[in-house]
Amino acid sequence: MPARRDRRVLHRPSPRDRRSIAALAHANWWVHEAELETYAEHLKGVLDSAERLDDEQGQGVKADLKLLERFRPAPKPSANR
Numbered sequence: 001m002p003a004r005r006d007r008r009v010l011h012r013p014s015p016r017d018r019r020s021i022a023a024l025a026h027a028n029w030w031v032h033e034a035e036l037e038t039y040a041e042h043l044k045g046v047l048d049s050a051e052r053l054d055d056e057q058g059q060g061v062k063a064d065l066k067l068l069e070r071f072r073p074a075p076k077p078s079a080n081r
Contacts, residue, residue, distance in 0.1 A: 009074055021067060033073035040068050
């Protein structure tokens with residue numbers, strides 16, 4: 001039986017990661033704090049300009065924002081490593 005993967009770190013979140021995140025629902029997900037904030041701001045900006053989105057696209061953006069709630073800021077590397 002393969003080892004269970006329960007910790008995942010992404011360098012930057014991306015819509016292409018949706019399936020991996022859903023498939024590893026038990027895992028803890030981390031991403032660098034600046035990347036997390038930048039991507040969340042981008043998605044909120046897209047959602048705020050919703051007049052350019054059809055309903056399906058708007059739902060996709062909302063789903064991505066919800067998915068970001070699964071992430072935590074990655075620990076900063078220790079200077080002693």
